[in-house]
Every structure is written in structure tokens, then in C-alpha cells.
Amino acid sequence: MAPVEIQNLTKCFGSVEAVKDLSFDIEPGRVTGFLGPNGAGKSTTLRALLGLVRPTAGAATFDGQHYEQLDRPNTHVGAVLEDAAFHPGRSGRNHLRVLAVTGDHPQSRVEEVLGIVGLTDAADRPAKGYSMGMRQRLAIASALLGDPHVLILDEPTNGLDPPGIAWMRDLVRGQAREGRAVLISSHLLAEVAQSVDDVVIIARGRLRARGTLEQVLGGDEGTSTEVRAAEIDRLAKSLQAQGHRVERDGEALLVLGVAPEQVGEVAAAERVALRYLAPRARSLEAAFLQLTADEEAPASEVPA
Amino acid sequence: MSALLRAELLKLRTTRTFVALVATSLGLSLLVVVLNALLTDSFSEREARELFSSDFSSLFILVLGIMGLAGEWRHRTITGTILAAPDRLRLLIAKVLAYAAAGALLSLIVTLSIMAVGSLLLSVGDKTTLGVADLADVLWRNLLIAALLGALGVCIGGLLRNQVVAIVGVLVVGFAVEPIVYGLDPDVGKYAPIGYAPNGILGFIPFTDDKPLDEVTAILVMLAWIGVFFALTAQTLRSRDLV
Numbered sequence: 046m047a048p049v050e051i052q053n054l055t056k057c058f059g060s061v062e063a064v065k066d067l068s069f070d071i072e073p074g075r076v077t078g079f080l081g082p083n084g085a086g087k088s089t090t091l092r093a094l095l096g097l098v099r100p101t102a103g104a105a106t107f108d109g110q111h112y113e114q115l116d117r118p119n120t121h122v123g124a125v126l127e128d129a130a131f132h133p134g135r136s137g138r139n140h141l142r143v144l145a146v147t148g149d150h151p152q153s154r155v156e157e158v159l160g161i162v163g164l165t166d167a168a169d170r171p172a173k174g175y176s177m178g179m180r181q182r183l184a185i186a187s188a189l190l191g192d193p194h195v196l197i198l199d200e201p202t203n204g205l206d207p208p209g210i211a212w213m214r215d216l217v218r219g220q221a222r223e224g225r226a227v228l229i230s231s232h233l234l235a236e237v238a239q240s241v242d243d244v245v246i247i248a249r250g251r252l253r254a255r256g257t258l259e260q261v262l263g264g265d266e267g268t269s270t271e272v273r274a275a276e277i278d279r280l281a282k283s284l285q286a287q288g289h290r291v292e293r294d295g296e297a298l299l300v301l302g303v304a305p306e307q308v309g310e311v312a313a314a315e316r317v318a319l320r321y322l323a324p325r326a327r328s329l330e331a332a333f334l335q336l337t338a339d340e341e342a343p344a345s346e347v348p349a
Numbered sequence: 350m351s352a353l354l355r356a357e358l359l360k361l362r363t364t365r366t367f368v369a370l371v372a373t374s375l376g377l378s379l380l381v382v383v384l385n386a387l388l389t390d391s392f393s394e395r396e397a398r399e400l401f402s403s404d405f406s407s408l409f410i411l412v413l414g415i416m417g418l419a420g421e422w423r424h425r426t427i428t429g430t431i432l433a434a435p436d437r438l439r440l441l442i443a444k445v446l447a448y449a450a451a452g453a454l455l456s457l458i459v460t461l462s463i464m465a466v467g468s469l470l471l472s473v474g475d476k477t478t479l480g481v482a483d484l485a486d487v488l489w490r491n492l493l494i495a496a497l498l499g500a501l502g503v504c505i506g507g508l509l510r511n512q513v514v515a516i517v518g519v520l521v522v523g524f525a526v527e528p529i530v531y532g533l534d535p536d537v538g539k540y541a542p543i544g545y546a547p548n549g550i551l552g553f554i555p556f557t558d559d560k561p562l563d564e565v566t567a568i569l570v571m572l573a574w575i576g577v578f579f580a581l582t583a584q585t586l587r588s589r590d591l592v
Contacts, residue, residue: 058592089592096435097428098590113435124432130425132364139363147356147433187429 046109048073048195048226049094053103056089056250063089064250066103071228071243073194076221078241078258079230082337086250087230088127091199095124107195119148123188124197129180133173137164137183140172141190148191158186163212177204185216196220196227202236214240238329248337261336262327263302270300270308273321280317287311299325350443353434357417357447366416367451374409375459381405382463386470392477395553400467401479402551404491406459407498408523410452411543412516414502417448418582419512428591437586441507445500445579452499453492460491490564494547497571501542504578507586519543535559542574 047070056064064086071077081087092098094105096112104111107121115121131140141155159165162182167175175183181204188196198217202210217240221227231237237244244261246253254261273296274280281291281298289311290301300308305322312319361367381403392400418441421427434440464484471478479487502519509515523543531538531545539545539554539562548554549567562570 058590092590092592095432097431098592099588115435118435119433126428126432128425128428130429132360132420132424132426134364134366135360136363139359143356143359143363144429144433146359147352149352 047071049105049107049197049228050109051090051094051103051105054090054093054100054105055102056086056093056098057101062250064093064247067247067250067252068103069245069252069255071226073226074221074224075242076217076227076229076240077243077245078237079228079245079247080232080234080237080333081247081253083232084249085247085337087247088199089250090247091124091126091197091228091230094197095122095126117148117191119144119150119188119191119193121191121193122195122197123191123193125181125184125188125199125201127199127203129184129187131172131175131180131183134171136169136171137175137179137186138168140183141168141186144187144190150190154190154192158189161189162186178206178209181205181209181213185213194225196225198227199230200232201229202231202233210236234328234330234333244329246333246336253336254332258329262329262332268302268304268327269325270303270305271297271321271323271325272300272305272308272312272319273297274312275318275320280312280315283311283315283317284308297321350439353439353443354446356434357443358450361417361447361451367413367455370409370413371455371458374405374455375462377405378403378459378463379466382467383470386467386474386476389476392471394477394479394483397471397477397479398483398487399553399555400471401460401464401484401487402491402555403463404456404459404495406452406456406491406495407547410448410455410495410499411502411519411523413451413455414448414499414504415506415509415515415519416502416512417444417506418503419506419510419515422510423512431591438583441503441579441583441586444503444507445575448499448503449496450499452495452497455499456492456495457488460488464488490550490552493568494550497550497568497575498543498547501571501575501578504575504582507582508578540570542571546570546574 050070052068054064054067067090079087089098093100107115112118112122138155138159141158142152145152145155159168162185164179164182164186167179181201202213205213217227217229229237229241241258243256244258245255277298284291284300289303292299292301305324309322382400385400421430431437468478505519506515509518527538527541527544530541539549546562546567549562550564552564554561
């Protein structure tokens, strides 16, 4: 049984179908990126998972149980939602103390999570004086309070400065290394690409792709080779003659879906002197744009 | 349930709102009692009871109760609260009980203070005051009213969600609509939840000789009002999507 499982989830708001027949699951010890354009249904999906909105059809469960059915839910699931808010007059420490009492956690755990997120020194200040980064850290501390085995993070790097983003990336990877299943919704694709193992892409509430990051990027087929040479036109003709797809990129050639070794062999056979030869991976952004470009297209699933 | 109740009480203790309301309520109540005790030449027993019932905590706990749940929407903390306590009905029950307890505590502080100061001033002025038994009788009535209005405030706040609208609404109802309805038809108006039914628990309607509801009926009427608002709030809270 997967720690997080979404089965044929549909959510309608009036006549608007925010999520339609969405299914995927996530695995322990891995970070899954949950990606989609604005309005794709990511937040609705996460809120359905967390029992904040009621699905029109389908189910979203943790180890087979709905969030509302979990005993002491924050020992199972820690969540940071995009609009994480705190009472402005309550200090960070007191916010966590309230959550600790609610979840029946020892007060010593409050100090532990304050230390994990680096907020100990600011813990007695009212939350209204916190910067965006400090608020995100407090939200993360709240999520970690119950030492859950599933973490759900909705746009966790929003408003963070570069050191904060790096801290968040390390934290997320660390949580996965400790065996937790982590689901991250984000629109910062370059950042996500550095953090995730698996990817789920949705658009207009429908699944567009799912699989490992490598699979979604196209594996070997998603890798191209950038080459520069003295006789670039002759090399291009030779590569095309062998059936390779070639694109001109300024003074360079981009040989699509071919490893540098093969391009090097062709150049050696044709006695063309190379000046530069390197792989160029397809970016997550390129894959994302391709997968979400035609939003009316039927969902395609990258085999896991 | 006990963890939720303790968490709600901790929420009350960890902001300045409760302390500010206690201080304001105490200050206003003492001001009224001191001025009355000093400026009135003589008191009947009924007037002495009215003096010791000059407890502004009922109004303030009603407002505090509204803030207790409507404030969760105002500060957008409702999502975090429900993530921590996903059973929304239990959450509502915990809030109702917590604010009833807070109301009783607030009224205890205010009533004991005005009784101490008022008794001292009346004794010094050689005016009629109440014995311990009568003071105890006033005390439990004040405490019960504050507890009931604290619970009612939570339910009203949860139903309306908009804190400003809810507070202004109950003030308008309490200070304008209820007196108008009572003036038009006292037999209907005495069932009103903010002023007149609580007067039944007090045993008199201030500044009039009108007869309020008897205390048992008044308590049942207040519980019925709370029950109606609780049911409406529970229904909307449970069915509402938090988007």
C-alpha cells in the first residue's frame, strides 16, 4: 500500500472541473515533484488529499486511509500549504506549542523542530514580525512536529532567498534519505529538477505524465549532443546521412537523441576536427512545456 | 477531545486578546459600580443586586467567542487548525467548551472584583448591601450567563465567518433589534438571546419592573439558541471546502 495514493480523483466546483480522474501514487524514500501550470489543479489535489476539500469522485488516501480517519494525523502527514498562516500576535514557539498539545506531542519536540529549521533565536517573537523565509521555516517546523513519514509541500520555496532555497532543497533531500515520502508542488522547474526523483505533471486537472525524472525528460532520447567543429556543414551532412536529426544552434550543431560518443565517431570517420563536444540534457522546463502545451490532448503516462 | 480543549485554552492564553478583554471588561465594570455606589444615596436590595450584576464580561465574552472562530478565517489559520484537528465537529465542540470556560473565568474575575469594591464602598457609605449568600447567588448567575454567551459567540462566529460583520451584527441585534422587538411585544422579546433571555437568568430586567423569563426557562432558551446556532455552524463547517 503506497503512503500516498490518489485514485480516479475528480473535483468539481460548480460547473468547473478542477481535477478530473487523476491517479498516481508516491513512494517512500523518494521526492516526487507535482507540476503543472497555474490553475492545473495541483492545490485542489493536495487539499483533497488533506481532507480540506471533498472530492466529487475518487479517493485520496494515506496508507489506504483518508486524512480525517488518521489517528493523530500529524504523526502520519506533515503539510505545508501555499497559504500557511499564523496568528499575528502569537509567537512561533507558542504556535508550535498549540500544535504539540493538539497532536499530543511532548513540548520538547517543539524545541527540536525549532532547532531543525533554525528558528530558535526568533521563536519568542510574534509571527507578524517574521520575514517570508522565517514564516516558511515555521510552517516546515509545524509539518515536522509529529515526525511524519509523509511530507506534502505546496510551493515551499515561494518567497525564499537563494540560501533559503538551498536550505529547503537540502531539507527535502534529507527527509527522503530518512525514508519519508515527499510530495512537492512547485512552479520553479529548475529548482524542482535539482530536488526530485519522480515527477507527476498535470494540466487542466488531468494527468499529463508521470515517472522518474529521467523518464519524463526522455532518458537517452531526451539527451542531445552539442558539437562545434571547423567544418560544421560537412559534419552536419554526414550526421544526417546516417539518419541523425540535426539542428543548427548558432555556431554549434545540436544532434538530437544521440550520445557524444556516436557524434565523435562520425566526426573521426569524416576526419572533421572537433572544437567542442558535450551532452546537452533536455531540461525539465522543455519537457514540461511540451507536455502541457496541448492541454486538450489526452493524458499520456510515462511508464514507471 | 481533552487535547483539543487544552489546545484551545492555550490559544487563548498565548495572545493578548483575552488579557485585553479582561482588563477592559474589569475597568468598565468597576467604573460603573464605583460611580453608582458613590453617587446613589440609597439602595434597595433589588438595586444592590443590579449593581453587582453590572458585569460587562457578558458582552466581551460574546465578542471573544466570535473572534475565537471567525478569527480563524480572518487570520487564515483555519486551514492549519483543521489539518491538526480534521474532525471539524470535535473542533467546534472544543471551541464551544473552551470559550464557555473562558467566559466563566472572565466573569469570575470581574464579578468578584466588583463585589469586593462595591461592598466596601456601600459599607463605608452605610448603604444597603448584599450578604454572602446573595452575593453567591449573583455570582453563579453572572458566571452562567458569561459561559452561555461565550459558547453562543463561537457558534455565531463560525456561521458568519466575517469577524467584523459578526461583531457589528450582534451589537446591533443586542442594542437595537432586541429592545425594539421587546418594546413591540415583550412576550416575544424576552426570548431574545443576547440581552433578554440572559436577564431571565439574572432574575430581573435592569431599569424596569418587567418580569423576565423564569431562570429555568431562561437557561433552556439560551441552550436552545446555542443548539440552533451550533447545528447551523456544524453543518456549514463540515460541508465547506477550504480552498
